[in-house]
Amino acid sequence: MAGQPTPESLDLLEKLVAALIRRGITSEAAIAAKIASTDRASPETGARMVARAWVDPAYRALLLRDGSAAAEAMGVTMAGQPPLGVLEDTEALHHLVVCTLCSCYPRAVIGYPPHWYKSAAYRARAVREPRAVLAEFGTVLPAGMQVRVVDSTADFRWMVLPARPAGTEGWDEARLAAIVQRDHLVGVSLPHAA
Amino acid sequence: MTDVPLQHDLGGSQRFRCTAVEPDDDAPPTGFDKRVDAVRSVLREAGLFTVDEMRLNIERLHETDYFGLTYYEKWLRSIAAVMVAKGVVTWEDLS
Numbered sequence: 607m608a609g610q611p612t613p614e615s616l617d618l619l620e621k622l623v624a625a626l627i628r629r630g631i632t633s634e635a636a637i638a639a640k641i642a643s644t645d646r647a648s649p650e651t652g653a654r655m656v657a658r659a660w661v662d663p664a665y666r667a668l669l670l671r672d673g674s675a676a677a678e679a680m681g682v683t684m685a686g687q688p689p690l691g692v693l694e695d696t697e698a699l700h701h702l703v704v705c706t707l708c709s710c711y712p713r714a715v716i717g718y719p720p721h722w723y724k725s726a727a728y729r730a731r732a733v734r735e736p737r738a739v740l741a742e743f744g745t746v747l748p749a750g751m752q753v754r755v756v757d758s759t760a761d762f763r764w765m766v767l768p769a770r771p772a773g774t775e776g777w778d779e780a781r782l783a784a785i786v787q788r789d790h791l792v793g794v795s796l797p798h799a800a
Numbered sequence: 801m802t803d804v805p806l807q808h809d810l811g812g813s814q815r816f817r818c819t820a821v822e823p824d825d826d827a828p829p830t831g832f833d834k835r836v837d838a839v840r841s842v843l844r845e846a847g848l849f850t851v852d853e854m855r856l857n858i859e860r861l862h863e864t865d866y867f868g869l870t871y872y873e874k875w876l877r878s879i880a881a882v883m884v885a886k887g888v889v890t891w892e893d894l895s
Contacts, residue, residue: 611832615873618894619836622880625893632842640838686844688851706811708855709871718833721825724871730816742821757811760851794823 648717651682652765653786655692655715657779660770670694673765677715687714688761693754693793695769700747702740702755702793703764704732710758712765716791723792733757743794766793773799807866808859833872840879849882857881 611619626632655676659666669676673690684690690712693701705711706729711719722728731739736753740746747753758764768790774782777799789795810816829837843849857878858866865877883889 609870610830611870611873615876616832618880619832619876621894622883622889623839625889631846636842637835637838640841641834644834644837707808708858718829721827722821722823725821725825726810726816727819728821729810730813731821733811739821743823760855
């Protein structure tokens with residue numbers, strides 16, 4: 607659920623932080639550094655991984671075998687993160703990622719999850735009627751394409767490797783990365799050459 | 801045992817069958833949200849807080865809070881509950 611925290615929650619947070627600082631467990635500087643580091647994680651990382659996989663078969667193989675190692679190869683620190691798996695879309699198969707139990711999301715490579723990903727409606731319906739949910743994102747899959755819904759968990763996170771769109775032949779990695787957005791990495795929409 | 805799913809087990813839940821997903825529900829995290837996330841991360845690195853402790857203490861929130869609090873407010877409730885349970889901080893610190 608989106609929205610502003612209550613005054614009680616703001617007060618609780620400041621009291622908790624003050625107590626942790628008094629006990630030497632953290633500092634305002636450590637908290638600020640952590641926020642800065644989290645802010646640097648963005649879908650651009652996932653997009654660069656996808657674009658490289660589209661042009662480099664060896665990287666593609668690594669990405670599908672060990673997503674965490676593929677992220678590390680892009681300079682992302684995955685220490686302390688659950689393993690990352692990558693789901694390969696094809697002309698006949700589309701993947702959609704959800705976390706039905708909570709909101710598990712590969713933050714290190716996509717950044718903060720959007721509110722809708724954490725909403726009860728998405729969590730409840732993605733596994734029951736994925737095509738209806740996709741339609742709410744304006745995504746209509748070609749007839750005959752199979753949909754596979756994959757549940758991320760606290761212990762294992764998933765990202766989608768979309769199929770490379772038609773019309774991108776000869777594009778370099780940077781140009782390809784520029785058309786890959788967060789929603790493509792979750793599977794609620796598809797990249798297009800544009 | 802009951803065959804009614806726990807409140808957090810939302811996959812396929814009829815309760816939200818007719819609720820639309822809102823692709824526009826995509827505001828960036830607030831300062832509060834980022835600060836809660838940073839505290840969680842600091843505590844995890846200090847070995848004081850695991851993802852499973854966080855999850856369990858969100859899942860066991862009262863239903864009113866589970867569906868009423870914002871996402872990071874739930875995280876904060878969970879962090880506070882675990883820190884008090886472990887004696888890292890006291891209720892007096894937080895009240």
